Amino acid sequence: MKIPDARGPISGGLFRLLADGTGDVSAAQGALHRLIEGQLALTDDVIDDGDVQLALFCLYELHYGGLDGVDNRWEWNPGLITLRQMLEEPFELALRSAARSSAGSVQPAPAAGLDSDAVADLLFGLAGQDGGPGMSRHVAKKATLGQLREFLVHKSIYQLKEADPHTWAIPRLTGRAKAALVEIQADEYGGGRPDRMHSALFARTMRGLGLDDVYGGYVDAVPAVSLAAVNMMSLFGLNRRLRGAIAGHLAIYEMTSSRPNQLYGNGFRRLGFGADVTAYFDEHVEADAVHEQIAGRDLAGGLVEAEPGLLPDVLFGATAALAIDARLAAHIMGAWETGTSSLKPPVPAGV
Amino acid sequence: MNQKPQESSNDGAIVICPDGPILVRGEFEIVTPSGGAVPRTRKTVALCRCGASAIKPYCDGTHKLIGFRTEYPATPGTKEAT
Ligand code: FES
Numbered sequence: 001m002k003i004p005d006a007r008g009p010i011s012g013g014l015f016r017l018l019a020d021g022t023g024d025v026s027a028a029q030g031a032l033h034r035l036i037e038g039q040l041a042l043t044d045d046v047i048d049d050g051d052v053q054l055a056l057f058c059l060y061e062l063h064y065g066g067l068d069g070v071d072n073r074w075e076w077n078p079g080l081i082t083l084r085q086m087l088e089e090p091f092e093l094a095l096r097s098a099a100r101s102s103a104g105s106v107q108p109a110p111a112a113g114l115d116s117d118a119v120a121d122l123l124f125g126l127a128g129q130d131g132g133p134g135m136s137r138h139v140a141k142k143a144t145l146g147q148l149r150e151f152l153v154h155k156s157i158y159q160l161k162e163a164d165p166h167t168w169a170i171p172r173l174t175g176r177a178k179a180a181l182v183e184i185q186a187d188e189y190g191g192g193r194p195d196r197m198h199s200a201l202f203a204r205t206m207r208g209l210g211l212d213d214v215y216g217g218y219v220d221a222v223p224a225v226s227l228a229a230v231n232m233m234s235l236f237g238l239n240r241r242l243r244g245a246i247a248g249h250l251a252i253y254e255m256t257s258s259r260p261n262q263l264y265g266n267g268f269r270r271l272g273f274g275a276d277v278t279a280y281f282d283e284h285v286e287a288d289a290v291h292e293q294i295a296g297r298d299l300a301g302g303l304v305e306a307e308p309g310l311l312p313d314v315l316f317g318a319t320a321a322l323a324i325d326a327r328l329a330a331h332i333m334g335a336w337e338t339g340t341s342s343l344k345p346p347v348p349a350g351v
Numbered sequence: 352m353n354q355k356p357q358e359s360s361n362d363g364a365i366v367i368c369p370d371g372p373i374l375v376r377g378e379f380e381i382v383t384p385s386g387g388a389v390p391r392t393r394k395t396v397a398l399c400r401c402g403a404s405a406i407k408p409y410c411d412g413t414h415k416l417i418g419f420r421t422e423y424p425a426t427p428g429t430k431e432a433t
Contacts, residue, residue, distance in 0.1 A: 117369060124370075128415065183376075187393050196392070258412030262405070283392075289410040290397040293368045 001061055001216030002068050008051025010039055014058060014083070021071045029079035036086050046094045047327070050344075052087055053227040057219065059084045060234040064164060065215060088235055095232060095320045102323035114311060116176075116301025123248070123296045126318055127255035135329040136260035138336070139267035148267060149209050150342050153218045154332065158230045159202040159280075160215045163188035165233035166250045172243045173299075175306060180298030184250070184291045198287075201280040205268075208277035221343045225331055229324045236317055244313030245320070247303050251295040252318035256325070257288040370421050372397035372410035381408065 003019075006012035013032045020028070043049045061067055062075040074080055114122070139151060163185055170181055190196030203213035212218070219227070236246035265281035275282075300318075304311045335342035363377020376395040382388055389408060397410035401419035404411045 121369075124415070183395060187395070191393060259416065262411065285411045286406055286409050287393065289372065289412045290374065290393065290395055292412065293366070293371060293374050293397060294395070297368070 001065055001219070002214075003058070003070070004054060004216070004219040006051075007054045008039070010036055010051045010087075011055040011058065014055050017080075018058075018067065018070045018074060021074070025077070025079065029083065032083060033086070036083060040086070040090055043090075046087075046090045047098065047228045047324070048224050050224040050227075052091070053224040053231060054219070056084070056087045056091065056231045056234075057227045059087070060231060060238065061216070063234075063238060064161060088239075091228075091231065092235060095235075095324070096316060098323040098327075099316050099319035102319050102326065113308065114301075114304055116297050116305050119301035119304045119311070119314070120251075120293075120296035122315070123251050123300060123318055124255060124292075126315075126322065127252055127292075130256050130322055130326075135333055136263035138333065140263035140270070141267070143267050143336075145209075145271055146341075147336055148271065149211060151264075151332070152206055152209060152211055153221055153343060154226050154328070156202070156206060156211070156213075156218050157216075157222055157226055158233070160199050160213065162198040162202060165230070165237040166246055168237035169243050169246045172240045173247075173303065176302035177247065177299050177306060180294045180302060181247075181250075184254075184294055184299070187287055187291065196283075198280070198283070201283055205277050205280045208273060223331060223342070223344050225324065225328050229328055232320060232324055242313060242317070244303065244307075244310030245317030247295075247300045247310075248314035248317030248319075249321045251292070251300040251314075252321045254288045254292040254295045256322070258285050258292070261285050261288065367421075368397075370419055371401075371414050373400055374398075 003015055004011075006015055010032075013028075013035055017025070017028045017032060039051065040046075043052060046052050058067060059080065062070070062072075062080075066072055066075075139148065143151065166181065167185055170178060170185070173181060186192075188198050190198070190200065194200060206213040233246070233249060236242045236249055261281045261284035265278040265285070268278050268281070300314050304314060332342040363375065363379055366374035366376075368374055374395060374397050380388065381391055381396070399407050399410040399414070400421075401410075401414035401417060403413040403417050403419070405413065
């Protein structure tokens with residue numbers, strides 16, 4: 001991915017460090033370390049902090065496709081991992097508190113002893129309380145062409161690498177949960193057909209609306225919360241201790257997907273787009289009705305049966321996903337209701 | 352982290368999902384009454400049993416919106432009917 005524009009001192013400092021692979025790395029890291037400490041003390045909402053979210057996004061990117069012009073060895077540089085953990089810690093705390101407030105009405109689950117059907121039930125119950133398809137209904141009935149394009153730009157941050165963050169969990173699971181995740185992921189990756197990969201279908205949708213489908217091409221255009229939604233998945237996927245959260249995240253993601261995708265597809269059809277553009281959404285209506293069953297019962301439920309102590313993290317992953325999704329939807333709808341763009345205004349050069 | 356693998360036959364397995372579709376995995380064909388193939392793009396499918404799906408024979412999740420409720424599958428001894 002092309003290195004995006006810095007959004008503040010942390011991302012700026014990070015990009016300078018990454019570009020200068022030959023300099024005095026420990027000194028630079030020491031300085032960045034102190035800078036991050038200072039900046040975090042000034043930040044009251046990490047989820048909404050563009051500088052923190054962009055820095056995290058790029059640190060995670062070193063584990064995915066990498067950053068253009070950056071030495072691949074940075075991926076496991078101990079100093080850089082330390083910096084990532086400094087950002088991850090407050091981010092995880094913020095997600096836990098967002099999850100707690102969004103799950104306010106959920107009855108506390110018993111700490112142990114739930115079978116897989118009961119776990120699936122619990123998750124379907126959570127998904128059912130989801131605020132409703134406000135944004136998807138708007139997309140279906142009213143969104144303008146410009147809004148549909150904005151919608152795709154927000155989604156592109158994740159959808160062009162759709163499924164990748166959950167794949168990290170595969171070697172961390174065993175037995176039934178592992179088989180379930182592999183089954184879902186195989187489908188996400190097109191069942192052996194690259195053109196059916198969900199990321200490839202999404203790229204086709206973008207091209208159909210005249211958007212650039214290069215991975216990360218719109219990172220500069222999206223607000224912090226859009227990056228936070230993807231960083232949350234990387235945090236859950238890349239930390240083995242959070243394997244319950246990534247399972248819960250995938251389950252709730254699948255459980256809240258079929259209906260909205262049907263409505264999204266209708267929105268694009270309403271404006272005259274054909275099957276090449278709507279295939280992505282149509283595919284998700286059918287696929288996610290399968291995946292939600294497997295993810296709820298076999299992945300999340302199977303994991304909790306095997307490791308009952310992970311139930312709270314499964315629920316954390318699920319409720320955090322709902323909370324961040326609701327924030328992103330509120331941001332987008334808030335902008336659209338006042339007739340403005342939900343994307344970030346271009347940054348003046350030299351930040 | 353001990354897990355009993357679920358027993359499954361080589362030919363396929365049908366999962367009766369509570370309050371939801373019928374999941375079918377394995378080797379099989381879906382055909383119309385006259386024998387024509389029903390288009391299928393994935394290995395494991397969810398077949399609608401609530402009757403409300405817009406993409407029948409497949410499930411599209413609508414069962415959740417209509418509050419579809421099933422009795423528990425008749426597998427004696429696995430679970431009491433709710
Ligand atoms: S069983 Fe899912 S829509 Fe009918």
